[in-house]
Amino acid sequence: MKWVNHEIVTGVIVYGATGDLLSTAFAMAGAIFPDKVEGRPGAKYWSWRARHRGWSHWPVIYIAILAVMQMGLLPQGADVEKGAAFICIGALLHIAEDALCGKVPFLFPWQKVGIKLFTVGSVTEYVFSMAAVLLTYIIHAQLMLK
Numbered sequence: 417m418k419w420v421n422h423e424i425v426t427g428v429i430v431y432g433a434t435g436d437l438l439s440t441a442f443a444m445a446g447a448i449f450p451d452k453v454e455g456r457p458g459a460k461y462w463s464w465r466a467r468h469r470g471w472s473h474w475p476v477i478y479i480a481i482l483a484v485m486q487m488g489l490l491p492q493g494a495d496v497e498k499g500a501a502f503i504c505i506g507a508l509l510h511i512a513e514d515a516l517c518g519k520v521p522f523l524f525p526w527q528k529v530g531i532k533l534f535t536v537g538s539v540t541e542y543v544f545s546m547a548a549v550l551l552t553y554i555i556h557a558q559l560m561l562k
């Protein structure tokens with residue numbers, strides 16, 4: 417998925433769920449984190465490609481950070497915790513979004529799973545992203561009515 421769609425889908429889902437702009441901003445930073453740490457393809461395209469969607473896209477890392485935070489083992493402080501938690505949530509949403517257009521690691525970094533609903537950068541990807549935004553809006557509106 418393109419970064420712009422990662423940002424939009426993740427931002428809308430997190431804002432819909434929390435209604436909090438700061439949490440949304442952290443999640444949107446997390447939404448490109450797994451790709452950002454892989455670096456740019458540049459001249460070494462094939463070596464980048466081999467590492468693409470590797471350990472940085474392994475959900476267990478982000479779930480483990482959230483679990484460790486739940487246990488109170490990391491530095492305390494409302495904003496620091498919120499920031500770290502929502503960066504992890506954004507990264508997890510990124511991985512879930514990538515799993516819809518290719519394969520990502522699951523239980524082990526070398527065991528990749530996913531379904532290819534669309535090709536990255538295709539019209540279908542943008543239609544899918546718009547549908548995700550609309551669905552989030554509809555669910556949010558339904559919950560607000562109750």
Ligand SMILES: [Zn+2]
Pocket residue numbers: 450451469473510514
């Ligand atoms: Zn990715």
